[in-house]
Amino acid sequence: MSANTPLDDLRQEIDAIDDAIHDLIIARTKVVERVRKEKQGQKIKIRPARECSIIYRLMERHTGPFPKRELARIWRELIVATLSIEGPFSIGVHISDEYKANEGFNIMQREYCNMIRNQYGSFTPMSRYPTATKLIDAVKGHEVAIGVLAMPKQREQNPWWPLLASDTMGTPRIIGRLPFINVPQNSSINFDALVICPIPSEPTGQDHTFLIIETGKEINPKKISSALRKADIKQVFSAAWQEKGANPRYLYLVEAIGFITKEDSTILLLSEYLDDKKALIRTIGTYGQPLAL
Known part of the structure; x- marks a missing residue:
């Protein structure tokens, strides 16, 4: 031998x-x-902040030539596989009409779903919903554990985010942003999306927060930006939407840097600087910042 x-x-x-x-x-x-x-008795097992913290910690301690992107993907598969052991886990997806109008829709649809699976597992059950409203209702009713929706844009006729402007128990909240494991700019996967789930926000130390300002009258966007600056809230994105009718609603979406809760002093300051006693400010979720690898 x-x-x-x-x-x-x-x-x-x-x-x-x-x-x-x-x-x-x-x-x-x-x-x-x-x-x-x-966790027995808890309907929803997912803890996005904990998951982010695990990945952040591993990326920080990693050494050697093994690529961080693949390492993060391995751990995402590990996290989701064990999450399914804790209880049922499934994904609901609404694909934006913007993508449906594209000639290469079938390819884009496949890549969009692949991006989601990069974060939430290769074999996790995934269902598609024809409208954002139906998906949000499905998440609220626990038909699926999480929902994935296109990142809001500044000008949309029927945005989905106003549906989160509610204090009703069980209303979904933003818990993540995709892609979490960023790919190079020349990749064909270039979709931005947000993840929703009816759980409270927890800090990761590397957070962005979404706020909705609701008023009964229109506010000049410059006034909102000024109030945010005075309250020391650093905005990175904003959008507006109006619900017409006898009692119109004006909603303003703000994405801000940091972890902000409704009890924070910055929210009180923002309310003061808006100079509108009837203005209602809600936090509708947070996400841990995606990896820049």
Whole structure:
């Protein structure tokens, strides 16, 4: 029998490392089963801030030539696989009409779903909904665990985000932004989307927050920007929408840097600087910033 070559020895070493990795996955899963017992009674198991913190920490400690993008993808698969052990997990998707009008819609649709699977697992059940309203209702009714909707734009006739301007218990909130694992600019996957789920926000340390300002009268966007600056809220995006009728509603969406809650002093200051006692300011969710790899 021929002696092992140096390459054979290296392969045996890799096999031993693979066995050790597999053993650790088995051990990690046993801990997840204990977590499941602690979460008994909770309808929704997902904790986006915790998931972001895991990835952020691993990216910070990583060394060597193994690419961070692939490492993050491996851990996303691991997180989602164990999440499904804790309880049912599925995705609802609404594909924007903007994409449907494109000649290459079938290709775009496939790439859009691939982007979602990069974050939420290769084998997670995924359902498509014809309208944003139906998807939001499905998330609220726990037909699916999370919903994915196109990133809001400044000028839209029927935006979906006003549907989150509610204090009703179970109203979905923004919990993530996709793609989380960013790809190079020349990639064909160039969709921006937000993820919704009816759970409270938790900080990651690298957050953006979405606010909705609701009033009964129109406010000049410059006044809103000025009030945000005075309240020390750094906006990176804004949009507006009007509901016409006998009692019109004017809604202003703001994406701001940082983790902001409705109890924060900045919200009180913003209300003061808007100089509108009837203005209602809601936080409708947060997300941990995507990786820049």
